[in-house]
Amino acid sequence: MGTPHINAKKHNISNLVILSGDPIRVKYIAETFLKNAIQINNIRNMFGYTGKYKNILVSVMSHGMGIPSAAIYVTELIKFYDIKKMIRVGTCGTIQKNIFLKDIIIALGASTDSNFNRIRFKNYDFAAIADFHLIYKAFNIAGNRKINIHIGNFFTTDIFYTDDKEIVNILKKYNILAIDMETAGIYNIAAEYRIPVMSICSVSDHILLKNQLSTKERECSFNDMIEIALETIIS
Numbered sequence: 001m002g003t004p005h006i007n008a009k010k011h012n013i014s015n016l017v018i019l020s021g022d023p024i025r026v027k028y029i030a031e032t033f034l035k036n037a038i039q040i041n042n043i044r045n046m047f048g049y050t051g052k053y054k055n056i057l058v059s060v061m062s063h064g065m066g067i068p069s070a071a072i073y074v075t076e077l078i079k080f081y082d083i084k085k086m087i088r089v090g091t092c093g094t095i096q097k098n099i100f101l102k103d104i105i106i107a108l109g110a111s112t113d114s115n116f117n118r119i120r121f122k123n124y125d126f127a128a129i130a131d132f133h134l135i136y137k138a139f140n141i142a143g144n145r146k147i148n149i150h151i152g153n154f155f156t157t158d159i160f161y162t163d164d165k166e167i168v169n170i171l172k173k174y175n176i177l178a179i180d181m182e183t184a185g186i187y188n189i190a191a192e193y194r195i196p197v198m199s200i201c202s203v204s205d206h207i208l209l210k211n212q213l214s215t216k217e218r219e220c221s222f223n224d225m226i227e228i229a230l231e232t233i234i235s
């Protein structure tokens with residue numbers, strides 16, 4: 001039953017899926033925001049849950065860190081579980097002076113140092129973009145709630161720890177707002193299967209100012225972002 005990495009029964013995963021890297025954050029989202037949530041995956045402790053948000057069935061699934069891990073879960077969710085819409089809620093780094101810890105950033109598109117999209121796109125440059133309608137909805141939902149968000153280009157990296165100062169300057173120069181490790185790959189897979197997708201992240205690491213959130217804050221201090229994602233996916 002299920003796939004090599006997800007042991008949920010097919011009917012136990014909603015076609016609306018919130019994705020997040022950290023299984024503990026996924027548990028937090030399910031326990032805090034979903035009614036009658038049931039756990040639907042435990043393979044590798046990569047927890048997933050399905051429950052109701054405002055009476056609509058939504059699943060929250062973890063995908064681990066980096067494109068290779070995220071690609072496994074996203075591909076299995078699309079190909080085996082037939083999901084129809086997905087939003088990643090995650091954490092990111094920033095290198096911009098006007099963006100601060102806990103700020104919310106939506107990835108309009110994502111550049112990358114990963115070879116994943118090139119392998120799949122015959123070595124050409126794939127423009128990894130979000131679904132316009134999801135961005136539009138999220139923009140309005142945030143505006144109505146007076147939550148300030150940034151929307152722009154991400155850089156999805158394979159390398160969390162680096163001493164390369166040059167890349168930081170280049171990312172700053174080209175107005176990259178956020179650095180994460182999954183968005184470009186997830187957007188690429190979503191394009192292949194025509195699945196509307198959006199990535200919304202909260203800043204956990206300020207690379208310029210050299211400060212970061214604690215582990216506890218990373219797990220569960222992102223309620224505004226999670227609510228924007230849930231409201232967007234059900235609307």
Ligand code: HPA
Pocket residue numbers: 091092093094157159160179180181204205207
């Ligand atoms: N770099 C890459 N990915 C991240 C970071 C970062 O600083 N913070 C959270 N995800």
